[in-house]
Amino acid sequence: VIYRCLIQASEMIKSGIINKEQIKGFMKEKLSEEPLVTEIQYASAYDPGTLDELEVVEKEALLAVSVKVGGTRLIDNMLVTTENKGSGR
Secondary structure (H helix, E strand, O other), X not given: OHHHHHHHHHHHHHOOOOEHHHHHHHHHHHHHOOOOEEEEEXXXXXXXXXXXXXXXXXXXXXXXXXXEEOOEEEEEEEEEEOOOOOOOO
């Protein structure tokens, strides 16, 4: 479920959806659909150099997720590069 969420969020960004709230909302929605996920600790797009949360994905982003499945914490991330230059869509 985490990998699928990251892939789908990556596809969103590559299609031009670069606003943090849309990306974050989508990721949290997808993760919350999984009944085994008991807690979403974080799911968003971050600056790969500073790890600050991005407002808008302009060139590249580190998509990162941390969830709990029962008592186990699962984390994953994916680097996404786009040609968008911050249109804010």
